[in-house]
Amino acid sequence: MLPEQLHHHPSAVALGEFDPEAITGGKCDRGELTLEIEPARIVAVCRYLKATRRFNRLSSVTAVDRYPMEPRFEVVYHLHSLERNERIRLKCRAGGESPEIDSVTPVWRGADWYEREVFDLFGIRFRNHPNLTRILMPEDWQGHPLRKDFPTHGHKYGYQGE
Amino acid sequence: MSDQTTPAEPDAQPAVEPPPETEASTRRMIINMGPQHPSTHGVLRVLLDLNGETIARARPDIGYLHTGIEKQCEDLNWQQVVTLTDRVDYLANLSNNLCYALAVEKLLGLEIPPKGQWMRVLLAELTRIGSHAVWLGTHAMDVGALTVFFYTFREREELLKIFEMFSGQRLMTSYIRPGGLALEPPRGWEKVVRKFVQEMPGHIDEYENLLTHNPIFLERTRGVSRVPVAEMLDLGITGPLIRAAGIPWDARKDEPYSSYEKFDFKVPTRQGNDIYARYLVRMEEMRESTRICRQALDGMPEGDWKADAPKVVLPDREKMKTQMEALIYHFKIVSEGFRVPEGEVYQVVESPRGELAYYIVSDGGTKPYRFFMRTPSFANIQALPALLEGGLIADAIAAMGSLDFVLGDCDR
Numbered sequence: 001m002l003p004e005q006l007h008h009h010p011s012a013v014a015l016g017e018f019d020p021e022a023i024t025g026g027k028c029d030r031g032e033l034t035l036e037i038e039p040a041r042i043v044a045v046c047r048y049l050k051a052t053r054r055f056n057r058l059s060s061v062t063a064v065d066r067y068p069m070e071p072r073f074e075v076v077y078h079l080h081s082l083e084r085n086e087r088i089r090l091k092c093r094a095g096g097e098s099p100e101i102d103s104v105t106p107v108w109r110g111a112d113w114y115e116r117e118v119f120d121l122f123g124i125r126f127r128n129h130p131n132l133t134r135i136l137m138p139e140d141w142q143g144h145p146l147r148k149d150f151p152t153h154g155h156k157y158g159y160q161g162e
Numbered sequence: 163m164s165d166q167t168t169p170a171e172p173d174a175q176p177a178v179e180p181p182p183e184t185e186a187s188t189r190r191m192i193i194n195m196g197p198q199h200p201s202t203h204g205v206l207r208v209l210l211d212l213n214g215e216t217i218a219r220a221r222p223d224i225g226y227l228h229t230g231i232e233k234q235c236e237d238l239n240w241q242q243v244v245t246l247t248d249r250v251d252y253l254a255n256l257s258n259n260l261c262y263a264l265a266v267e268k269l270l271g272l273e274i275p276p277k278g279q280w281m282r283v284l285l286a287e288l289t290r291i292g293s294h295a296v297w298l299g300t301h302a303m304d305v306g307a308l309t310v311f312f313y314t315f316r317e318r319e320e321l322l323k324i325f326e327m328f329s330g331q332r333l334m335t336s337y338i339r340p341g342g343l344a345l346e347p348p349r350g351w352e353k354v355v356r357k358f359v360q361e362m363p364g365h366i367d368e369y370e371n372l373l374t375h376n377p378i379f380l381e382r383t384r385g386v387s388r389v390p391v392a393e394m395l396d397l398g399i400t401g402p403l404i405r406a407a408g409i410p411w412d413a414r415k416d417e418p419y420s421s422y423e424k425f426d427f428k429v430p431t432r433q434g435n436d437i438y439a440r441y442l443v444r445m446e447e448m449r450e451s452t453r454i455c456r457q458a459l460d461g462m463p464e465g466d467w468k469a470d471a472p473k474v475v476l477p478d479r480e481k482m483k484t485q486m487e488a489l490i491y492h493f494k495i496v497s498e499g500f501r502v503p504e505g506e507v508y509q510v511v512e513s514p515r516g517e518l519a520y521y522i523v524s525d526g527g528t529k530p531y532r533f534f535m536r537t538p539s540f541a542n543i544q545a546l547p548a549l550l551e552g553g554l555i556a557d558a559i560a561a562m563g564s565l566d567f568v569l570g571d572c573d574r
Contacts, residue, residue, distance in 0.1 A: 029505055029506070030268055030271075030505060030507055032506075032507065032508060034506075056395050056396075057395050057398060058398060059508075059510075059517065059519060059536060060398075060519065060521070060534070060536040060541075062534040062536075064523055064531070064532045065532070076521070076534075078508055078519070078521070078536070082395070082409065082411050085416045085417065087510075089508065108396055109393075109396045109397055110396060110397045110398030110541060110544060112544065113540065113541075113544040121232075135224065136225040136228040136574075137225065137228065138225075145230060145233055146232060146233055150233075152230075152233055152234065152236070152237045
């Protein structure tokens with residue numbers, strides 16, 4: 001359901017009309033609109049926003065680790081409409097032993113590397129991704145560095161004292 | 163220079179005819195370009211599948227410069243993070259400083275006095291000139307015009323001296339900080355910057371004399387490496403590349419920050435959508451940047467250059483010696499760091515390479531909870547196959563040069 005405070009946001013209202021079940025929450029903080037989306041519907045929501053609301057550019061895909069909360073990951077999408085100069089942030093929760101979410105590469109090709117980066121650094125798998133391999137870390141790297149339970153100094157070479 | 167007209171934009175047909183299918187041309191060959199290839203200006207590896215002379219497929223391989231900056235940011239105080247933002251895009255460090263400062267100020271709800279904002283605009287535009295100068299020199303060198311490099315690095319040297327004058331550092335300036343600037347602008351800075359800004363248009367004329375009508379340069383760049391506009395947007399390309407394809411999107415105009423709305427400047431666009439159009443767009447951007455700098459010099463507001471926020475901004479050295487509170491705040495900021503209210507922001511600025519955005523999540527503590535950098539080079543290198551595929555291998559270097567990527571910016 002669309003929260004009360006977002007009833008004057010045309011994009012949020014339109015999305016609420018398109019699929020009332022898709023929005024699980026949201027806020028408008030410091031002038032930035034955030035919508036929480038049901039993870040199973042993310043591709044349909046993105047497709048709708050691109051086709052109908054003209055969000056023709058995907059600025060980035062990233063994730064936030066809320067460890068030890070469960071589901072621990074937030075996958076964050078930043079969409080941008082060049083015509084209306086409007087930005088919107090979508091968030092999906094992912095968690096469990098092997099976190100998974102559908103890939104949005106069929107909607108924007110540019111999501112490819114961003115999703116690979118999230119996979120590489122957070123270990124979230126993207127279903128239907130054309131080439132889900134590590135992108136920044138070496139291919140034989142163990143673990144996912146941006147997880148909060150991964151020490152900044154690493155496991156192998158880092159400072160072992162204290 | 164000014165009495166000559168710019169050559170007409172080339173017509174829309176692709177300049178490269180696909181070679182005829184012979185036995186030799188159908189044999190596939192894979193070439194490994196990089197990671198130490200000089201024309202990548204960093205460490206980037208590109209695997210090229212060749213069909214004769216034509217590139218059938220290009221696969222960029224990145225990560226050689228990955229230093230885990232995002233992870234390190236989560237481990238540093240808010241004011242320590244500034245030093246890492248320099249190291250992301252080392253040719254546009256002040257744009258990165260600015261993006262970070264604006265993001266933190268948005269989280270804090272902090273307003274910067276006009277002089278601070280104008281100084282930031284001035285420095286960001288000088289950075290743009292410097293970055294484009296390095297791009298121009300190296301790009302021209304890649305396509306065979308060695309002389310330009312010496313001209314552009316002469317101006318870059320002047321710029322680095324200016325940055326050193328301001329911050330004490332040539333490259334890793336860390337000069338724009340949350341809450342204002344790191345130090346008071348030095349005595350006599352106006353004279354030095356004004357001299358540079360006055361001389362710069364003449365220097366840009368010199369570059370244009372060397373390249374704009376140079377037959378070899380035209381031959382190498384016109385009609386090469388075209389990508390359909392829709393594909394560019396789909397791939398997330400930003401910056402001079404989409405402006406050379408006719409889309410006038412520029413964060414400085416469309417999502418103004420740091421008083422850019424008070425400046426009079428044009429967003430240069432071209433319709434050519436080839437390497438030559440990208441060159442023309444960047445040349446005009448340098449001219450526009452000098453215009454912005456001149457306006458900033460002429461209209462520089464009076465007043466303070468940092469915000470009146472003792473809990474965030476380090477106090478004056480003099481005050482610390484005489485006032486108890488100043489000493490306490492200094493101790494708190496330096497030891498524990500300041501706290502930033504809970505929340506998240508996505509701050510966009512126009513870096514010389516395109517849309518630079520920092521997504522910062524704060525949990526109310528003294529360190530960023532999550533720090534994501536949406537860097538223009540990452541998205542632009544992702545689009546590299548679109549620029550290369552179908553073209554000739556000899557054009558690959560020119561096409562890569564026209565992207566103007568920085569590998570530190572890409573790998574973080």
